Amino acid sequence: MTANLGAHEVLEIHEVLNCTIDAANTYQLLRGQVRDPQLQHMMDHQLQFMMNEYNSMVQMTQQQGMSQAAPYRAMKTSQPVYGLDNPQQMSPVTSASQMDDRDVASCMLGLLKSAAGLKMKGSLECANPQIRRAVQQAAINCSEQAYEVWQYMNQQGYYQVPTMKEVTTDTMLGMYATAGGMQQSMGGGMNQQNMMHAMHQGNMHPTSQSGSMQDMNNMNNMNNMNTMQQGRGYNHTLPQ
Secondary structure (H helix, E strand, C coil): CHHHCCHHHHHHHHHHHHHHHHHHHHHHHHHCCCCCHHHHHHHHHHHHHHHHHHHHHHHHHHCCCCCCCCCCCCCCCCCCCEECCCCCCCCCCCCHHHCCHHHHHHHHHHHHHHHHHHHHHHHCCCCCHHHHHHHHHHHHHHHHHHHHHHHHHHHHCCCCECCCCHHHHHHHHHCCCCCCHHHHHHHHHHHHHHHHHHHHCCCCCCCCHHHHHHHHHHHHHHHHHHHHHHCCCCCCCCCC
């Protein structure tokens, strides 16, 4: 297996595995500081998933067998709360005993966001398709875990989301319009194609002389194109 790995992806896998070990060890270190049972349960759930993911990746890189990377499933989801409501002041603690649940959750969030970026970057350097997908999934898993922690912090009021005035938000996002040029061009081409097909099938019934003349012109133009493509002549038109 290792003979089929490039030097660049070996170095990236090395970074990914080290990152996972550091995150798991930090979880173990912070676990004793947690007081909220909900946060404790989340930490235990995420830590167990990290261990399983780490073992799976080690086996994948050291053995012939390939196991499919498993997606992370959050235990609980909630709707985000927007706006500021008397956010508490924050400052570094002077001893580990002063750490509270907000400090622990914030550390977890920072670890997971950093790991998600590192793993996604590492996946871009992997040539082996199975390992590439596994590292990509690991990055997505970190993103999902980070969002789970953020949701907890948001619901507890630890991580509040400031907002702009509605007119400012609408103005900024309203500056962008959809890129409809290519779509319209493609749609127009399809309409013309459908029209020509209908004409050949005898499904078009012009309602005026000018419409009939235009239909005849369209048929003539298509006949010219077919004749030119088949190499049988040029500038051959039907009398109008």
